[in-house]
Amino acid sequence: MNRPAAAAAGAGPAGGAGSAGGAGSAVERYLADIAARLPGPARAQAGILTELRSGLLDATDAHAATGLPPAEAALVAVREFGDPGQVAAGFGAEIATRQARRVAIALLVTGPLVGLLWVATALASHLGIPLAPHWPWAGPAPGLRAAVYLVAVAAGVTAWAALLGIATTGRLTRWRPARPRQAPMAAAVAGFSAVSADGLGLAVLAAQLASAPGQLSPVLAGAAAAASLARMMLARRAARRCLAIRASLT
C-alpha cells in the first residue's frame, strides 16, 4: 500500500502525481489524462479532479477489500470509470455552461448600473435626449442621436443574449435538450454587444467633449466613462473565454 497522502487529500489538478507504482499511479495517470482534456480555469478543474480521485480511491478500496492486490484493484477501478475522453467531455460541457451562466449574469447585473450612470450623465449635462430637444443648446446633432440609438440597440442585444444564456442554464435545463454550445455562444454575443454598447457610449462622450465640453457634468461623465471602460475590458475577456471554451467542446 503506497497510496500517497497528497492523492488522498486531493491537492490540485495533478496532485499526488509523484507516486510510483501501486494503487496511486493508475489512478493518477487516469486523472492526469482527464485533466489534460478539461477546459476552463484550473480552479474549476481542481474540484472535479478531487471528487473523481476520491471516487476512484473508494472504488479501489472496495476492490482491494475483496482480496485484489492494490495495484490491480486500482486498475479495475479505473476501467470501471470508463473512457477518460467521455468523462472529460461530460465535464467540459458542464464547465462551459457554468462559465457562460456566470458571464451572462454578470452582464445582466452590470448593464443597468452602467446604463443608469450614462442616463444620469446625459440628464445632468442637459443632453436629455429626447426629453429636451427644444432647448437650442441641447438639441442633439443627428449624428449624436443615431449613436445613442445604436447604444440602445447594443444594450438591448446584450440583455437579450444574457437572458437567453441565463434561461437555458438554470432550472429550465431539465426540460431542454442538452446543447452545451448554445449558452457559451449566447454569453459571448452578450459580451461583445456590451463591448459595443460601452464603446459607442464612450464615443458619444468623446464627441460631446470635443464639441461642447462645458455642458458635461464632470463627475458623472467621469464615473460613467470609467464604468464603461472597466466593463468593456472585462466583457471582452469573458466573451473571448466563452468562445474559446465553446471551441474546445467536442
Add this chain to the structure above:
Amino acid sequence: MRAETLKGHLDGILLAVLEPGACHGYAIMEALRVRSGGQVDLPTGTLYPALHRLERAGLIQASWSVAGGRRRRVYQLTVAGRRALDTERSTWRDFSAAVTALLQPAQPAVNPA
C-alpha cells in the same frame, strides 16, 4: 443495461437514489448497482458530470465532507429535486403502463365461427 437504454431516465434514477439521504459519488454508483440487481452498470465516470448538471439545475445540492483523509463531494436532494422526482415517477408510471400494454402479445382473435 447500457447507457443508451437509460438515456432520459438517468436524472430521475439519480434523484431516486438520493431520496433516502445524502450520498457521495461512489456510494451512488454502488446504490445504482445494488438497487438494479446488477442490471445498471454504467461507466462510473459518466455519473459525475450528470450529478453536476443536476446540481446546476437546482435539483440536488453538493457539499464537501472529509472522512479518513479523503475529501468527498456529498449530494442531497433539494425541495425542487423532490418535486422533480415525484413528477418523474408519475411520468414513468404512465409511460411504462402504456408501453407494457402495447408490447403485450395481441390476444388471438376470437373466431365467432
